Amino acid sequence: xxxxxxxxxxxxxxxxxxxxxxxxxxxxxxxxxxxxxxxxxxxxxxxxxxxxxxxxxxxxxxxxxxxxxxxxxxxxxxxxxxxxxxxxxxxxxxxxxxxxxxxxxxxxxxxxxxxxxxxxxxxxxxxxxxxxxxxxxxxxxxxxxxxxxxxxxxxxxxxxxxxxxxxxxxxx
Numbered sequence: 001x002x003x004x005x006x007x008x009x010x011x012x013x014x015x016x017x018x019x020x021x022x023x024x025x026x027x028x029x030x031x032x033x034x035x036x037x038x039x040x041x042x043x044x045x046x047x048x049x050x051x052x053x054x055x056x057x058x059x060x061x062x063x064x065x066x067x068x069x070x071x072x073x074x075x076x077x078x079x080x081x082x083x084x085x086x087x088x089x090x091x092x093x094x095x096x097x098x099x100x101x102x103x104x105x106x107x108x109x110x111x112x113x114x115x116x117x118x119x120x121x122x123x124x125x126x127x128x129x130x131x132x133x134x135x136x137x138x139x140x141x142x143x144x145x146x147x148x149x150x151x152x153x154x155x156x157x158x159x160x161x162x163x164x165x166x167x168x169x170x171x172x
Contacts, residue, residue, distance in 0.1 A: 006108045008155050013112025014068040016147030021074050032105035036097035044084035044091045045098050050075035062127040068114050072145040083137045095141040112149030
């Protein structure tokens with residue numbers, strides 16, 4: 001599958017089979033995340049791989065939109081290191097790019113994934129910081145639920161020419 005097909009194929013999957021993700025694929029997901037662009041190549045990210053059912057149960061208690069962890073076989077918590085970022089706030093774009101790379105790599109390997117937002121919700125960030133014992137200078141950015149998909153979603157038409165302008169706002 002080529003890159004453009006993978007981008008269009010990627011969907012948020014919320015139902016997974018019981019098949020575990022192979023160690024090599026987990027490694028590929030993490031490598032893909034770390035190949036994301038970052039401001040001045042600071043790479044201010046850390047990743048916590050979650051395969052423990054008890055922790056997934058705790059996640060579902062503290063995050064109201066994490067029900068997909070009932071069937072997910074893996075999770076990756078993407079965290080930003082405030083001491084490593086290029087400047088104030090750059091960690092957000094950097095971690096967003098790393099998260100997107102995880103989602104695209106998952107789609108390329110026929111895995112299902114779903115981005116579960118943590119940042120900017122203070123209550124969620126605090127709960128994840130406590131649950132995963134994050135140091136003060138590390139913030140939880142996003143959680144990705146992963147597994148082999150138990151559902152199939154069609155690719156919708158999302159290109160909207162009316163959202164594209166030439167040289168300045170309003171020029172078609």
